[in-house]
Amino acid sequence: MAEKLLDFTTKEFDVEFLDKVVNSFFHGNYEEQTMADEILSEFQNHPESWHRVDAILENSKSQNTKFLALKILENAIKFRWKSILKEQREAIKDYVLSVVILTSKDEVLFRENSLLLQRLNGILVEILKHEWPHNWKDFIPDIITSSETSETVCENSMVLLRLLSEEIFDFSDGNMVQSKIYDLKQNLNKEFSEIWKLFEAIFQNSQNVSLINSSLRTLRVFLSWVPIGYILETQIIEYLSKKYLSNIETLNYSLKCIIEIASIEPEEGQYDGRLVFLFGQTMEMISQYIKSELEVENYYEKGNDDDREFIQNISLFITIFLRNHLQIVEKEKLLDEIVSSLRILIGVSTVNNIEIFKICLDFWYFLSKNLFDEKINSVSIINTSSLDLGSSFGGMGRGNNNNGMNNNNNRSERMNAYSEVLPDVRRLLIEKMAKPEEILIIENENGELIRERQKDTSNIILYKRMSKTLITLTHLDHKNMEQLMLERLLNEIRNQDWKWSRLNTVCWAIGSINGSMTEKQEKRFLIIALKELLDMCENKNGKDNKAVIASNIMYIVGQYPRFLRNHWNFLKTVLNKLFEFMEETHPGVQDMACDTFLKITHNCKKQFVKKHKNQNTLFVDEIIQRMPEITKLLQLRQKQVFYETMGEMIHVANYGIQEELISRLMVTANDRWKQIFEIAGTNVMSLKKPDICRELVFILRVNTRVASAVGKSFQKQLSFHYQEMIELYSTYSKLIFEYIEERGALVAKSEIIRNMRHVKSQIIILLQTFISKYDGNENFLLDDLIPPFLELILDDYKNNIPEAKEASILSLITIIVAKLKDQVSESIPLVFDSIFECTLLMIRENFEDYPDHRLNFFKLIREINRSCFVSMFLLDTDRFKLIVDCIVWAFKHTERNMSETGLYTTEELLDNINSNENILNDFYSGYYLILLTDIFSILTDTLHKSGFQIQYKILRTMFMLVKTEKITVYLDDNNSFTHKDNSNLILNSITELFLESFNNLTENQIHDFARQLFDNCENPDKFKTVLRDFLVIMKEFSGDDNSDLFSEEKNQELKQIESLELEKQLLGLKLQQEEDNLDPELQKDFDFF
Incomplete structure (x- = not known):
């Protein structure tokens, strides 16, 4: 039965059967759906299936079948248009246009078939992208003439014009060649005057709301590119701001058009009066719906979707208009009108919609920054009154210094006017303050306090925006900000009905403005805030209450390092309080205490390693002495943070005492390490115990944290353990090998193997960290540290089964190469023997297995090429070819990180080769054509789109090498000399490659493409355009006409x-x-x- 659908030799077509197949696909059982899917896929993909579209549309009783037909027709137009005979193209064009007009002419058909008509409109636009203007010059006049026949045809014409504009101006990149885009833009511009007459006729005469809204939607799309005179020299502003803003049914579409106009920035002074009129008239109409800022939240909460959209549009209009045209409105002495609009915006900022709030927040930052810049400039001018610097200082706006006034008196008047609303903005931001990244204790939907497990990235970004705005607002009036914050804080502290959320927001706001006050102001402000919070923490009952207060205290103290650095006694008190919080087991409190300790230490570290008044010992000594007591209730990961913090302190101590401090810090860990080795000395199997493995991992991790902080001072501590670490690694390698040999490869995933491998991996990470942070004599690394361990890990990697190979070994070698560069050149052949072939066996079968090994392996190759290039030529020809093959394999991966690593390696390899004339010819004679083919293969593969920027650079480099004749040998592997020179060889090679891969392209097309690459390789932008255009063309089946190609x-x-x-x-x-x-x-x- 399915053959009936695929028989294109007869004119008869069984539409009824197709309806049944489509119905089975949507409503049948699993077997019926599977069979229908196979039939429909085969029918849809058949190159002749578009011939059945007219019969389906005229005879089918199923909307789903009609949509299938339209999809087939759309694909034929998109990808096969040029391969269709001219007479058939004309027939398709006439048919689609007639169906569109017929469907849109009748009101009932127009409304009932809106979805079908939407798809038909899209198909008509696809035809236009191919045919207009050259083969359909009268399209715009035709559509305008047809619009005279009925309002529904006119409404659909507006839809067509909107779709066409969007396709040309918004969605054309990557879908049309640049010359075609340019052509369409120019012709739409050229014929716009006729379209504009249509707009004016509709706006002047029509009472049909549906038509008006469709026209407004189309106008909005056009406003971004039409000549500005059409917008600001016609009556369109009056229509939008008076006629249509006053009608609730056209309100939102009209306001969206006004927002687009507000985005336009004409030359200074050209249309000031019209823009001021637009602002005043629009705000007047908005005030008819919302009388004051107090009504906004209620309007939003009780309104429907259109009402909520209206509020969002208000936010966009006010913020965009004032951001672009603030000076113009201020110049007309309309500060009162501006302030009124800002009061409405304050109301809009309060609604429960995070996207609307972000729109408003960005504007509040813009305004506060603008006023702050003016304040700074005013002070600068006063302080340099003997110089005329007025024109040297600008606001924060775009172009022409649009957003500030130059007269000091005006500045004062301006600042006074805005001061009416800024306190409300400050209050609003304090009340809505977002949670900082440092806060780990959150309230869930059940009102319970829990530890946050995953960071909310969007919330962190919002916090940073709000912090930046509050800081700027504080600079404008720190007294008002201080007063508002302390009032809100004290109200919560003294209120019996206090809420966690309200206390949190004010404390987060207090922490967010650090650095915005003078030291004296900051001291007064913080002492009051922290004293009240500390008293509150003492006086409030309940662990949850204390946890919330504690989190806020820790956050605030961590935000003000300048205050802490200048007040040692207070800093010491704060740290002791943190140590108390480390004993509090409420979820999140200990984590925050440790993180805050690290943050404070990072900013105040020098205070802990110098003697202060009435202090006999360094505070770092005191903490080390108290460590067992302070950390007794901390979990292992929290103790690691504590060790890292102590390392930060020690790193800034006098270098002569650093080793001693490290030794004292590590006493407990070192003692436990000795005990474990003493036990292992009598019973090596004790090392397999899970608790022993966990302890070893913890000891190695705290060593890693300290090594990361102190750098070369860790050398003595590392040397103390180094031989035992080598023995431990070797022992675990043997135990793992024996265990797998006895029980088979499957046990590599067992818990006991995972535990032992975890220790091995942590040893590697410790060495990797130390080497990367080491800034001492590199002979220590070359002679003492690396040799005994390198041979061990390379042998371990080579001989282990794939499931037990440590990916971190590849990272360690990468770090060694990056650190020591050419000094390790002689070791690269050994690395190659141990790593390359066995790793390739693991990763060559597919793109997914062993992802960590895979990525680390590619990074190692890149680092060898980048830092130790000379070593690559110590390898024989086969091994060097293997490296190139690995690089190619890397960029063929679909995972972006791996593919880009391969591409960057290729780019850097070519740079290295091109800078060395002695090897350039030998390399390219063997690899030029191979690399060219492989780069083109991923360029034309949609799975590698993200790498286009690097792909084009590599290709441009390769074409430049041939065009400039930097390559002086012939690149034909067979030395057949049939192409005369390298340019012709590459032209013919590319032609053969693409003809073989893409049967929809002609030889002339491909040859022209290759020639254009040579012609434009010296111009990066043009070269890139040629590539992008060809990527569009290659999707299509082409006839003989290739006039769209390369029309420079x-x-x-x-x-x-x-x-x-x-x-x-x-x-x-x-x-x-x-x-x-x-x-x-x-x-x-x-x-x-």
Whole structure:
């Protein structure tokens, strides 16, 4: 039965059967759906299936079948249009247009078939992208003429024009060649005057809300590119801000158009009056819906979706208009109107919608920064009154210094005006303050306190935005900010009905403005806030209450390092309080205490390693002495943070005492290490115990944390353990090997093997950390540290089964190469023997297995090429070829990180080769054509789109090498000399490659493409455009016409005409405005409205 659908030799087609198949696909059982899917996929993908579309649309009784037909037709137009005969293209064009007009002419059909018509409109636009303007010059006049026949046809014409504009101006990149995009833009611009008459006729005469809204939607899309005179020299502003803002049904569409106009920035002074009128009239109309800021939240909460959209549009209008045109409105002495609009914006900022709040927040930062810049500039001018520096200082706006006023008196008047609303902005941001990253204790939906397990990235970004805004607002008036924060804090502390959320936001706000006050102001402010919070923590009952208060105290003290550095006694008190919090087992409190300890130490570390008044010992000594007691209730991961913090302190101590401090810090860990080795000395099997493995991992991790903090001072501590670490690694390697040999490869995933491998991996990470942080004499690394361990780990990696190979070994070798560069060149052959072939066996079968080994392996190759390039030529030819193969394999991966690592390695390898003339010819004679083919293979593969920027750079480099004749040997492997020179060889190689891979392309197309690459390789932008255009063309099946390809000369010609055409348009517009009337003939045609 399925053969009936695929028989294209007969004109008859069983639409009823197709309806049954489609119905089975949507409503049948599993077997029926599977069979229907196979039939429909085969039918849909058949190159001749588009011939059945008219029969399906005319005879099918199923909407789903009709949609299938339209999808088939759309794909044929998108990808096979040029391969379809011209007569057939004309027939398709006429058919689609007739169906669109027929469906849209009748009101009932128009409404009932809206989804079908939407798809037909999209198909018509696809045809236009191929045919207009050259093969369909009258499309715009035709559509305008057809719009005269009925309002529904006119409404659909607006939809078509909107879709066309979006396709050309918004969605064209990557879907059309650049010359075609340019051509379409120019022609739409050229014919816009006729479209504009259609807009004016509709706005002047129509009462049909659906048509008006469709027209407004289309106008909004056009506003971003039409000549500005059409917008600001016509009555369109009056229509939008008066006629349509006053109608609740057209309100939102009209306001969206006004927002687009607000985004336009004309030349200074050109249209100031019209923009001021637009602002005033729009705000007047908004005030008819919302009388004051107090009504906004209620309007939003009780309103429908349209009402909520209206509030969002208000936020966009006010923020965009004032951001772009603040100076213009201020210049007209309309500060009161601005302040009124800002009060409305404050109300909008309170609604429960995070996206609206972000829109408002960005504007509050802009305004506060603008005022702050003016304040700074004013002070600068006063302090340099003998110089005329007024023009040297600008606001924060875009172009022409639009957002500030230059007269000091005006500045004062301006600042006073805005001071009416800024306190409310401060209060608003304090009340809505986002949670900082440092806060780990959160309230869940059940009102319970829990530890946050995953960071909310979007919330962190919001906090940073709000902090930046509050800091700027504090600079403008620190007294007001201090007063508002302390009032809110004290109200919560003294309120019996206090809420965690309210206390949190004010404390987060207090912490967020660090650095915005003078030391004196900061001291007064913090002493009051922290004293009240500490008293509250003492006086409030309940562990949850104390945990919330403690989290806020820790956050605030961590935010003010300057205050802590300047007040040692207070700093010491704070740390002792943190040590108390480390004994509090409420979820999150200990984590925050440890993190805050690290943060404070990072900013105040020098205070702990110097003697203070009335202090006999360094505070770092005191903490080390108290460590067992302080950390007794901490979990292992928290203790690691504590050790890292102590390492931070020790790192800034006098170098002569650092080793001693490290030794004292590590006493407990070192003692336990000795005990474990003493036990293992009598019973090596004790090392397999899970608790022993966990302890060893912990000891190694705290060593790693300290090594990371102190750098080369860790050398003595590492040397103390180094031989035992080598023995431990070797012992675990033997135990793992024996265990797997006895029980088989599957046990590699067992818990006992995982535990032992964890210890091995941690030893490698410790060495990796130490080497990367070491800044001492490199002979220690070369002679003492690396040799005994390198041979061990390479042998371990080579001989282990894949499941037990340590990926971190590859990372360690990468670090060694990056650190010591050419000094380890002689070791690279040994590394190659131990690592390359066995790793390739693990990763060559697919792109997924062993992802850690895979990525680390590719990073190692990149580092060898980057830091130790000379070592690659110590390898024989086969091994060098293996490296190149690995690089190619890397960039063929679909996982972005791996693919880009391979591409960057390729780019850097070519740079290294090109800088060395002695090896350049030998390398390219063997690898040029191979690399060219492989780069083109991923360039044309949609799975590798993200790597385009690097792919094009590599290709450009390769074409430049041939064009500039830097390669002086012939690149033909067979030395056949059939192509005369390398340029012709590459041209023919590319042609053969693409003809073999893409049967939809012609030889002329590919040859032209390759020639364009050579012609434009010296111009990066043009080279990139040639590639992008070809990626569009290669999706299509082409006939003989390739006029759309590579039309650089045509583009240049069009650009020369462009300015003349624009002048004609603007002159015509001016003359039209002088007449101040709609064309009489067009007016007569639109009498039906």
